[in-house]
Amino acid sequence: MIKVYFIINPISGKGKHNITQEYVASFFNKDTHRVVAHYSTYKKHAIELTQQALREDADIIVACGGDGTIHEVATELVGKEVAFGIVPVGSGNGLASNLSIPKDIEKAIIRVRDGHVIKMDVGTLNGEYFFSNMGFGIDATIIDKYERSGKRKLGAYIKASLNSAQEFKAKRVQVTYNGMTKEVNPLLLFISNSNEMGYNMSLTPKASLTDGLLDYLMVPKINLFKQLTFGVYVLFKMTDKFRKTDYIQTDHIIVEIPDQQTNGLQMDGEYYEFDANKFEIKVLKGALQVIC
Numbered sequence: 153m154i155k156v157y158f159i160i161n162p163i164s165g166k167g168k169h170n171i172t173q174e175y176v177a178s179f180f181n182k183d184t185h186r187v188v189a190h191y192s193t194y195k196k197h198a199i200e201l202t203q204q205a206l207r208e209d210a211d212i213i214v215a216c217g218g219d220g221t222i223h224e225v226a227t228e229l230v231g232k233e234v235a236f237g238i239v240p241v242g243s244g245n246g247l248a249s250n251l252s253i254p255k256d257i258e259k260a261i262i263r264v265r266d267g268h269v270i271k272m273d274v275g276t277l278n279g280e281y282f283f284s285n286m287g288f289g290i291d292a293t294i295i296d297k298y299e300r301s302g303k304r305k306l307g308a309y310i311k312a313s314l315n316s317a318q319e320f321k322a323k324r325v326q327v328t329y330n331g332m333t334k335e336v337n338p339l340l341l342f343i344s345n346s347n348e349m350g351y352n353m354s355l356t357p358k359a360s361l362t363d364g365l366l367d368y369l370m371v372p373k374i375n376l377f378k379q380l381t382f383g384v385y386v387l388f389k390m391t392d393k394f395r396k397t398d399y400i401q402t403d404h405i406i407v408e409i410p411d412q413q414t415n416g417l418q419m420d421g422e423y424y425e426f427d428a429n430k431f432e433i434k435v436l437k438g439a440l441q442v443i444c
């Protein structure tokens with residue numbers, strides 16, 4: 153009997169997906185599969201539900217949610233033989249899109265049932281995992297403001313972005329990669345495993361989930377006109393061609409922020425504050441077995 157656990161975030165996206173145990177079970181043969189569904193009821197609950205599924209010897213664990221839920225479930229599956237499935241019902245769904253997992257719920261569940269397993273890379277930041285991307289720049293400030301607003305609408309996101317553009321102060325950062333250290337004042341310091349951030353947008357179009365590398369994009373503090381120009385490069389997936397940026401692919405980056413002891417950053421679209429000013433970012437090649 154194959155044990156399939158669905159971990160469902162009921163508020164993901166617009167919170168209207170209504171995925172039930174009966175619905176997901178209807179896709180599987182009762183004689184060969186035992187299907188269990190659990191709902192997360194608070195932040196980080198999906199971590200506990202995944203641990204419980206592992207104790208019950210799950211063969212496949214499926215995150216039904218957005219990048220936040222994917223992050224919580226996948227964190228528990230790194231380095232394990234358990235297959236990870238995704239039913240993307242979040243708002244951005246960058247990782248699912250990079251894996252070509254359909255946005256349609258029915259098709260995504262069929263993909264979990266019939267798809268094949270690939271071994272994807274996992275990023276690590278001071279030992280914490282990330283699957284899509286992480287950033288120290290204005291992206292982290294925007295997510296912090298958005299989360300603090302307590303609202304989950306596009307309007308709140310736009311407001312957070314505009315406020316961040318006005319208030320953002322670039323920090324002095326020392327970055328080391330490929331045996332070289334550079335001092336920068338970044339507007340964006342973005343490190344990505346995936347080639348999609350969600351909404352079909354990419355800051356790192358060359359990134360691959362299976363190349364054993366992370367893509368590093370640094371955009372220095374630039375004036376508003378250049379920021380708008382950069383926006384056009386993002387729309388055309390050409391950030392590596394923007395003259396002001398550093399874009400490299402590597403498996404090891406050290407970021408030091410000498411003037412500040414506590415630092416905020418975003419990982420997979422959630423804001424975290426670290427009591428640290430030195431960050432080591434690495435990649436674990438093929439450490440997550442994902443169904444796509």
Ligand SMILES: Nc1ncnc2c1ncn2[C@@H]1O[C@H](COP(=O)(O)OP(=O)(O)OP(=O)(O)O)[C@@H](O)[C@H]1O
Pocket residue numbers: 161162163164165166192193194195196197216217218219220221222224241242243244245246350421422
């Ligand atoms: N029942 C719940 N009530 C409140 N928050 C929850 C609940 N279940 C999970 N969460 C939290 O909701 C947050 C957002 O979830 P998720 O990323 O899945 O959806 P999203 O934000 O709509 O999608 P995306 O990240 O793609 O934009 C996560 O931090 C998760 O821990």
